Amino acid sequence: MNETREESIMEENLTEILKVRREKLAKLRETGKDPFDITKFSPTHKSTTILNEFEFLEGQEVVIAGRIMTKRVMGKASFAHILDSSGQIQIFVQVNALGKEAYEDFKAMDIGDIIGVEGEVFKTKKGEISVKASEITLLSKSLQPLPEKWHGLKDTDLRYRQRHVDLIVNPDVRKTFIIRSKVIQGIRRYLDEKGFLEVDTPILHNTAGGASARPFITHHNTLDIDMYLRIALELHLKRLIVGGFDKVYEMGRIFRNEGMSVKHNPEFTMIELYQAYADYEDIMELTEDMISTVAKDVLGTTEIEYQGQPIDLTPPWNRMTMVEAVKKYTGVDFDSLKEEEVARALKEIGIEVDNPVTWGEALNIAFEERVEDKLVQPTFITDYPIEISPLAKKIKHDSRLTYRFEIFITGREFGNAYTELNDPIDQKERFIEQAKQRAEGDDEAHMMDEDFVSALEIGMPPTGGLGIGVDRLIMLLTDSYSIRDVILFPTMRQRDK
């Protein structure tokens, strides 16, 4: 190895390609053309506006700004494509139009640089709508090369860690996140029009409630207490129903300290809504109407495709009780089974359980193991066992079950809803039962929440509530395979050590 070269690489720790760009910047600074001195630039048009309204804009002067994505220099004339927030447009650059010095400056610009271009809208010989540059301003120098124009950035690790690069070079990614934004807007618009009040409730909780999940724990220094990042929005929202708001919702980030997968990110976005004087039947209607409305608003249709499967979101959706669903897919009729018979019934359909299970637990296991992934078209599964539904009102004629439903599409759970339990005495007993399970080592069992019970004692009207995993809904509507593809910066391990 050549020692001097090795030293210089150590010194700068830069590859040649990075050095060249830094040298170009240094030269610009020496000649008083530092792009980073510029504080403002005022484009008059977006690229797609020019493409869409060419017949009106042909021959007119426009100013655009964006990033150089391709560059083809052919002696005294050049072409380049500029990417702005709306898309790409070609520019045509000639030494005659620009002058010699400015043209040389342009030739020294790199793919990735951000420029402003003033010029006339025209169509090239080959028929591409373009801007004939009369002035080019370098607005920012890019010191790192972009990934290849043809294959883009494929390495998932780099795509998630450097999402900014992913967004520049992979147009579908940009599209996905635009749809994400529109879906969220659409949900808000729908609920606002229905008279729901959007609220913000705390993310730092003293007890982590509203779901069965392990929380993240953090610490408040001044109060010197451990706090939990919320695992659900539920309990505060119901306290607002107690407080007299009839219809509330919150769309926000929640945090669950659990495994990661194609369907799970540790932090994700949830919408929860509560409507006083409504039951879960009303909420089913609202759910199918809201999701189909948003799909139509954003995609223009309720008939979509997810990973090759056609999905029809048009209401009304299928409805089945959990008992009916298990009977349909396994032949086992839990309704007529006694508690001591359920373990044998599970065994008959090929499910072994280690610990003794209650009737409701067995029903839920049978459902999860043998039914869930069959529910491809939108389906409400209703009437969940009471043991796994500590916040839902029990069914009047069958105390084993609650007025609860979950939404299944593509074999996955999308949402959860109840006729809310508003009997404070029952609620307290349910929490006590959960606390017992917690003491027995189930760290996902619900925590006792005295503040919430106290709120119910003040009196909560009969209420229907709903929670929907927004990221999963966006996956469905953008045909994304992984939840990481709909979260801009998914949770990743620190790279250095």
Place this chain on the structure above:
RNA sequence: GACCCAUUAGCUCAGUCGGUAGAGCACUUGACUUUUAAUCAAGGAGUCCGGCGUUCGAGUCGCCGAUGGGUCACCA
């Protein structure tokens, strides 16, 4: 947490049987005034993810580790 797969130039990828590292794009220099994966000529660019081992010799084989992906487990 378990298992499987991947990691080679800035990016996308080849790399045979273990024998001193390759392509395209990008970059540099030159030619070129309507190109569009521009073209043509020349050139530069590597911690082969890291460590240890086997071997005369390791990108290649073995072990340990890192990061990512997938499957499963867990999971309103």
